[in-house]
Amino acid sequence: MFEAIAFYLFAALTIGMFTITVMTSQALYALTAMAAGMIFISAFFFILGADFLGVIQIIVYTGAVMALYAFGMMFFDTTRTLVEKRENPRTIFLLGVIAATLVVFIVISPIISTHLEARYPIEAALGNSQAIGLILFTKFLVPFEVAAVMLLVAMIAGIVLAGKKMDKSLTLMAEEEIALMSAAQTKPDSQEGAH
Amino acid sequence: MEITLAHYLVLSSVLFAIGLIGVMRRKNLLMLFFATEILLNATNIGFAAIAHFHNDLTGQMFAFFVIAIAASEVAVGLGLLIVWYKRTGKIDLDIMTSMRG
Numbered sequence: 001m002f003e004a005i006a007f008y009l010f011a012a013l014t015i016g017m018f019t020i021t022v023m024t025s026q027a028l029y030a031l032t033a034m035a036a037g038m039i040f041i042s043a044f045f046f047i048l049g050a051d052f053l054g055v056i057q058i059i060v061y062t063g064a065v066m067a068l069y070a071f072g073m074m075f076f077d078t079t080r081t082l083v084e085k086r087e088n089p090r091t092i093f094l095l096g097v098i099a100a101t102l103v104v105f106i107v108i109s110p111i112i113s114t115h116l117e118a119r120y121p122i123e124a125a126l127g128n129s130q131a132i133g134l135i136l137f138t139k140f141l142v143p144f145e146v147a148a149v150m151l152l153v154a155m156i157a158g159i160v161l162a163g164k165k166m167d168k169s170l171t172l173m174a175e176e177e178i179a180l181m182s183a184a185q186t187k188p189d190s191q192e193g194a195h
Numbered sequence: 196m197e198i199t200l201a202h203y204l205v206l207s208s209v210l211f212a213i214g215l216i217g218v219m220r221r222k223n224l225l226m227l228f229f230a231t232e233i234l235l236n237a238t239n240i241g242f243a244a245i246a247h248f249h250n251d252l253t254g255q256m257f258a259f260f261v262i263a264i265a266a267s268e269v270a271v272g273l274g275l276l277i278v279w280y281k282r283t284g285k286i287d288l289d290i291m292t293s294m295r296g
Contacts, residue, residue: 001196003198004196004197007202014210015206015210015213018210018213018233021217021233022213022216022217022220022221022229022230027225027226030226034229034232034233037233037236041236041240044203044206044240044243044244048203048243048246050243050247050255053239053259057239060262061232061236061262061265064266065232065269068270068273069228069229069269069273072273072276072277073225075277075280076225096212096216096219099215100211100215103208103211103212103215108204119251120251120252120256121250121251122246122252132255132256132259135252135256136259140256147264150264151263151266153267154267154268154270154271155267157271157274158270158271158274160274161274162273162277
């Protein structure tokens, strides 16, 4: 009974939050609604007994990814309303209906197939985190290491892409120095953009 | 009133449809990234639900790797977005037509 109440409550909240994220014209509303939706999704993981996944969801998504988006939005002008050109809303609606129907067919296929058996069954004697650790470091060790390398590559790529001119602090420089630097910066940038 | 696997899968597909609508109607690239995060989260709910109802940990494992991929996608994507914004001053999808596709 409580599971049903929790499911419907969090389902309504998550759908509402993500609808705001998709439909709003304010970037900050979208960001905050997105963060709230991520927290509400972790509730489903706790209901489903995936405690460790729920904690990871809160830490990684709400802690790291949302903070990274908020950090990235400092670079962009987000105070004004987003102006987005809409060419044909009917096409988007039609595409959405077709895609949603396809997704429903993909998603109900595990219900249709009956002979599914567990490869790594959940043992009741172990806690969720302990079972996750056992499986992750024995059966999924190679994908785990590959994911670690991928995260390292992504980190280096992020530093290289976003971290140019990080050695100069704009807050400690005088206005003339900043103007001089931006004047010197525009020239090589325009040359780089040519090829 | 019992919550079954079908409830979770329907919820997952509803969230996935919301994310797809976002991908199709957004022109601002930052908002497009938000929509892709919704897509990834919707699939994670499906993975966790199947892991619970079929008593199998593989679904949760896949959800972990999806989260790792989402984190690295955000890092690289935001880096590219910042470089593009420094060059052009806009993050609109319509002006990214340099390949004349």
